[in-house]
Amino acid sequence: MTNTAEAPKTNDASSALSRGKEKKHFQVIEKTYRNNVDSDYTEKIEALGKSYNYSSNSDYYWGDPELSTLHGTPLYEEASPSQKRALNHLYWIGQYHYTAASEINTILYNQVTSGVFANVGGYETLCKELDFETSQERYHINAFQKIGYKTKLALLGKESLGNPLYKKLNKPSGRSFLDRFNPQKQLKQIASLKASSSWESLQESTLRSLTKMMFRDKADYYSHYLEQKGTQTIPTTAGGLAGNMASPSVLKFLTLNWGSSPFLAAQYYSARMIANMYLKNREYRYYKHFKDLEKNGEFIPAPIAISYYHMLDESFHTTMSQTISQDVYKDFPKPTVYEKLLANVIIYVTQRGVLGGLPGGLPAVFRDDASFMPSYYRSLTSPLFGMSSQEALHWMEKCLCQEHEGFHVNLKYHQILLSDLRRFFDRLDYLWPINREMRIMAAGGSIERAIQRNVAAFKQFASSVA
Numbered sequence: 001m002t003n004t005a006e007a008p009k010t011n012d013a014s015s016a017l018s019r020g021k022e023k024k025h026f027q028v029i030e031k032t033y034r035n036n037v038d039s040d041y042t043e044k045i046e047a048l049g050k051s052y053n054y055s056s057n058s059d060y061y062w063g064d065p066e067l068s069t070l071h072g073t074p075l076y077e078e079a080s081p082s083q084k085r086a087l088n089h090l091y092w093i094g095q096y097h098y099t100a101a102s103e104i105n106t107i108l109y110n111q112v113t114s115g116v117f118a119n120v121g122g123y124e125t126l127c128k129e130l131d132f133e134t135s136q137e138r139y140h141i142n143a144f145q146k147i148g149y150k151t152k153l154a155l156l157g158k159e160s161l162g163n164p165l166y167k168k169l170n171k172p173s174g175r176s177f178l179d180r181f182n183p184q185k186q187l188k189q190i191a192s193l194k195a196s197s198s199w200e201s202l203q204e205s206t207l208r209s210l211t212k213m214m215f216r217d218k219a220d221y222y223s224h225y226l227e228q229k230g231t232q233t234i235p236t237t238a239g240g241l242a243g244n245m246a247s248p249s250v251l252k253f254l255t256l257n258w259g260s261s262p263f264l265a266a267q268y269y270s271a272r273m274i275a276n277m278y279l280k281n282r283e284y285r286y287y288k289h290f291k292d293l294e295k296n297g298e299f300i301p302a303p304i305a306i307s308y309y310h311m312l313d314e315s316f317h318t319t320m321s322q323t324i325s326q327d328v329y330k331d332f333p334k335p336t337v338y339e340k341l342l343a344n345v346i347i348y349v350t351q352r353g354v355l356g357g358l359p360g361g362l363p364a365v366f367r368d369d370a371s372f373m374p375s376y377y378r379s380l381t382s383p384l385f386g387m388s389s390q391e392a393l394h395w396m397e398k399c400l401c402q403e404h405e406g407f408h409v410n411l412k413y414h415q416i417l418l419s420d421l422r423r424f425f426d427r428l429d430y431l432w433p434i435n436r437e438m439r440i441m442a443a444g445g446s447i448e449r450a451i452q453r454n455v456a457a458f459k460q461f462a463s464s465v466a
């Protein structure tokens with residue numbers, strides 16, 4: 001593959017600025033940055049997280065009952081009012097646990113790509129906004145984790161904070177369960193990994209040489225952030241959306257690529273837009289719920305208020321993802337064959353890893369139930385339901401391997417997100433039709449297919465627990 005596009009040296013801030021005066025997206029960036037800095041939603045999230053205690057919020061639903069783990073399943077019909085509320089709370093903490101992990105991904109890639117835009121020149125406000133977003137994510141993650149920890153402790157007991165199932169399963173699926181529920185821990189482990197073994201060093205130096213070769217005419221753009229890391233291990237991440245998309249070593253490769261060319265740095269924001277829209281698909285429901293409670297002068301549980309302010313903070317981030325991936329990238333040299341190929345592979349694997357399924361036990365989530373079987377099992381055998389292993393498996397089979405309302409409710413969320421993503425990707429003409437039309441996600445929106453896959457995965461899960 002050859003680098004066919006010319007890479008004009010655009011390190012001329014004044015020419016970029018004069019171009020900017022004519023371009024609408026520079027105004028959008030300025031306005032977004034100003035409004036974001038002037039807002040106080042992050043401070044509100046921080047205060048709500050700090051003062052949170054479960055007992056003051058436990059008697060209320062945190063949003064629409066529809067947004068509950070196992071909602072619409074035969075088990076849900078039989079659950080007591082307090083178990084239903086608990087399932088609603090477990091859904092909230094589970095989803096924000098995933099959001100926190102995804103925002104850890106964002107913290108890394110905001111810095112990697114901002115380091116490229118800084119080298120292009122003329123994008124100072126864009127870089128300031130990205131840095132500001134990074135600092136906001138740290139507060140968001142902190143609040144989500146505080147609420148998650150206290151709620152989990154109250155609902156599922158101390159044992160839920162460790163991972164007794166891991167010992168029991170002692171299989172690769174147990175490992176992925178552990179990873180999903182401890183992305184922070186996982187991230188620390190990865191961060192502490194040194195490329196000490198010769199194999200790792202070889203892998204890393206191969207990745208570096210390959211990327212260098214592909215971007216030999218773009219060396220001036222190499223991310224500041226990565227430059228500062230020097231020869232240290234290539235930064236990577238785990239868990240969250242990125243973790244469902246690729247392994248930490250593949251993500252190292254993406255770190256280098258997103259940090260090497262203006263086009264790919266901007267392209268990262270189309271992947272980030274998937275995360276933004278995925279979150280908004282359900283967070284908008286919390287936002288509306290907050291508004292209704294406020295209008296009626298009713299008590300607003302802290303988690304709903306956090307969702308509300310988070311959606312407001314994230315609306316700035318969403319605007320930036322959209323602006324960079326749909327407009328800013330056109331300011332840069334046209335993508336090479338290699339860049340186009342990689343951009344397509346990234347969206348393809350994101351569709352497959354994050355949007356390719358339709359669980360019946362988790363609304364507004366689009367990965368197969370198989371990923372969540374350990375967590376369903378753990379909830380059912382916890383003091384909340386107090387089931388034996390055999391009872392838990394009996395109910396799981398009933399809830400996952402036959403059609404029920406939960407699948408239909410989730411299909412509604414699936415269709416909303418699918419049409420939003422199609423509208424967004426339709427404007428990116430460098431994408432293959434399978435990505436522009438979100439064909440992998442569309443194929444995942446089938447109840448029949450979801451049940452077939454659940455039947456096979458459940459068999460495997462049940463035999464690993466027995």
Ligand SMILES: [Fe+2]
Nearest residue numbers: 103137140314
């Ligand atoms: Fe956030």
Ligand SMILES: [Fe+2]
Nearest residue numbers: 106137314317
């Ligand atoms: Fe964000």
